[in-house]
Amino acid sequence: MINKNSPIPIYYQLEELIKDQIEKGDLKPGDALPPEREYAETYQISRMTVRQAFTKLVNDGYLYRLQGKGTFVAERKVEQGLQGLTSFTEDMRARGLEPGSQLINFEVIPAPVRIAKYLSIEESSPVYEIKRIRLADQVPMALETTYISAEKVKGLTKEIVNRSLYEYIEGTLGFRIDHARQIIESSVANQIESEYLSIKEGAPIMLIQRNTYLEDETPIEVVKSSYRADRYKFMIDMKR
Amino acid sequence: MINKNSPIPIYYQLEELIKDQIEKGDLKPGDALPPEREYAETYQISRMTVRQAFTKLVNDGYLYRLQGKGTFVAERKVEQGLQGLTSFTEDMRARGLEPGSQLINFEVIPAPVRIAKYLSIEESSPVYEIKRIRLADQVPMALETTYISAEKVKGLTKEIVNRSLYEYIEGTLGFRIDHARQIIESSVANQIESEYLSIKEGAPIMLIQRNTYLEDETPIEVVKSSYRADRYKFMIDMKR
DNA sequence: TACATATAGTTGTCTAGACCAATTTTATAC
DNA sequence: GTATAAAATTGGTCTAGACAACTATATGTA
DSSP states (O other): OOOTTSSSOHHHHHHHHHHHHHHHTSSOTTOBOOOHHHHHHHHTOOHHHHHHHHHHHHHTTSEEEETTTEEEEOSSOOOOOSHHHHOHHHHHHHTTOOEEEEEEEEEEEEOOHHHHHHHTOOTTOEEEEEEEEEEETTEEEEEEEEEEETTTSOSOOHHHHHHHHHIIIIIISOOOEEEEEEEEEEEEOOHHHHHHHTOOTTOEEEEEEEEEEETTOOEEEEEEEEEETTTOOEEEEEEO | OOOTTSSSOHHHHHHHHHHHHHHHTSSOTTOBOOOHHHHHHHHTOOHHHHHHHHHHHHHTTSEEEETTTEEEEOSSOOOOOSHHHHOHHHHHHHTTOOEEEEEEEEEEEEOOHHHHHHHTOOTTOEEEEEEEEEEETTEEEEEEEEEEETTTSOSOOHHHHHHOHHIIIIIISOOOEEEEEEEEEEEEOOHHHHHHHTOOTTOEEEEEEEEEEETTOOEEEEEEEEEETTTOOEEEEEEO
């Protein structure tokens, strides 16, 4: 259950334990959790440590607290965080669709002025330009272009891109992606988009630009995507 | 500065104090804050209390911490929360535009099946239907229809809607809006939309549906909006 | 000079309590 | 039975420390 001698923090262990119980259905939405004092007693840990775990789970939308009444499992998790919102793969899986990808261009180019600005690098310094058609159940869903500084992220290859770009950036290179800014707008398909997405020219599309950053605001990537409006809706849950 | 005898929690007082310093520019992005122990010493409070304030500010995107180095002011605040994203008024002000509104319909109708479902009420039970043209700098920006259960939210009038709907729901009625789900899609203007928004039929528009909830998942309102794509982009910052 | 080592400073985790505030439950009085 | 009061329960805030993990700096040594 909880290992007090583990190098893994106790509050984190408790967090995962409760999340598991929620995901396995042992704790259902609306259920009251045992009181904080009981957890402290049961696991022989301080109540403050229990609160640290609870507080994190409340912030992440798993639980909510009512003073004098107790702590309860939230109806559904809001604010899934970046993962479900930035990774096309995860996004599609969450929608019950089989994600796919078709690389149509991979090269290092001198950074265009706009891209250089977003990435906080010199104009014309080298950037990877990765162009892909994103598929859902084998049907084109979006046309996506990713820009990454070749000086910050070294050693990128087609193979890595096809496997998992994020895993390489976070796992192998050790960057910790912290936050992102997304800009969403409506438009209509131009000739190139209509061709790649198998839709008519002038059909509605959703343009999404995502800039991702490390904790200290260092830009890591810029992604510009054109989604088929007939197949894609952008959904977001937010806590106040 | 900090009043230990105030009924206002110390951690909250410290939170506000630091936020003020950031907003006034006394603390600039990238600046290191005095260490936690110094705050504890200065204000004669426990370090854990300081950490409670810091943790909240980190979660809200004002600060970030680096173990062994210190705590720093974030570049810009991410995750503004619901306020800037749900209130048309605040949204427009943040963009430097003067918000306006033109009420075109206000009535109580029997809830259509789809709306009843979203609001978790019986079909045909009474709901307010509030239709407005939303203006920015006197020019139409969006066509917006709000649905609110007349049984949950009583006593709504045109005057309240024109003043501030949220203030009435939260202030007067005492509901605390906790979170929202938004669905965004791209489309093209139909005849009605093109007329109200002064755009051509077939011009791109952005459809946004927002469902807002209380802490215990009680639905409070459903808002369906059609934004002019030539004037509006949806922006969102998110922390991982 | 270059490199290893010690030291100090910082955040991260944790304890074992205390008292307060809100709510629910139980006991009491009528 | 019903209303009121008291007690118990629960989350909210706060303390005064302790030690761990990590970073930067100073120091000593080859």
